[in-house]
Amino acid sequence: MTLIDPVLLKARLGDLAGRFDVDALDVCDSTNSELMRRAEAGAPSGTVVVADRQRAGRGRRGRSWLSSPESSLTFSLLWRFAGHPASLSGLSLAVGVGLVRAMESLGAQGLCLKWPNDVLLRTGQDFAKLAGILIELSSDRRGMQTIIGIGLNLSPPVGDLPQPAAGVSQAGLGPIDRHDVLAAILTHLAGVLDRFSVRGFAGLKDEWQRLHAWQDQAVQLFGEGEVTKAGRCLGVDDDGALLLETEIGLERIFSGDVSLRPAGTTIGEGCP
Incomplete structure (x- = not known):
């Protein structure tokens, strides 16, 4: 499978193409680490690093996140916010809302959210992890910078897994191009992050709770x-x-x- 082609992605982003600067790598240590280095060197908000393979992909609580071009989409997005770090409370939940919006726009069904940073697929009475979010914060003279790392399973992972996992191919979608998936995610994240920058998580709370896997349970x-x-x-x-x-x-x-x-x-x- 070939790398994400920024030219093909730009066509799918349409009017939003100018807000993102996408670089596709064959391999890196982790997209978050690579993007953090670029941010420290002055990369602008909207910079995206997508990698087919990660040597040291990271998940929440120090867990590893494995990726392969055939079965996953792994990328990180740099986004800058004005204000104090406290104003970014709930950001990982907001990103989860954006992910679900994106996948539903492509026709996915049965998606829900787990606090604080997972997207799940409902499978009967159970749930399986579909995507994970890892956000890392730092500050510089331009304000707060956030590295938003996302790992999405396109196909069900194989092997000995610590928890049930699923792919978007099980969510009612047929064969789908990774460019379409990434373009949909970036498009919906731009809307969510713009709203978050004005109203914080409060402006997205009701939507998150409608998607919450264990609301009132x-x-x-x-x-x-x-x-x-x-x-x-x-x-x-x-x-x-x-x-x-x-x-x-x-x-x-x-x-x-x-x-x-x-x-x-x-x-x-x-x-x-």
Whole structure:
């Protein structure tokens, strides 16, 4: 499979083509690391690095993210925001909304979101991970810069996986060109990020909660291999914090170092 062709991608982006500067690589350590280096050298907002293979792709909590051109789309987007880092609370959730919008625009069905940064595919009564988001923040003289890393499974991953995983090919789509997928994602992310820069996550909260896999359901939070909290998940607040109704009242969960599963499951089984 050939690399993403920026010329073909530009045609699909239409009027938005001028907002993105896309570079396609055969291989790199990780698209986030590569883009961070470019950002530090002055790369503009809208710079995109897409790689067919990563030698050291990173996911949340230090997990690795493997990619191959035949079965995945892995890229990072640089986006700059004005203001304080606190104004970026909930950004990973907003990006999830953009991803679902993009895939649904291509005809995907059964997509939902998991706090704080996963896109899932509903498979009967279960869920499988379709995409992951890794956001890294830093600041410079131009304000806050964000590296938005996205790994999307186009086909179901194979091998011994730590959790159920799926590909967009299982979401009601026929054969699809990677240029179409990337163009749709960038188009919808531009709209979401523009709205986020004005209203923060509050402007997207209702949409996120409509897509939330476990809205108003009994859940357990796992951390460090054990249950840390249990209760009814009420979604998120305007800052993107998870709202959990427990025996002691309503609690706001800020830490990303948790794993959310329906009540009654144990580590290594059930939902992602």
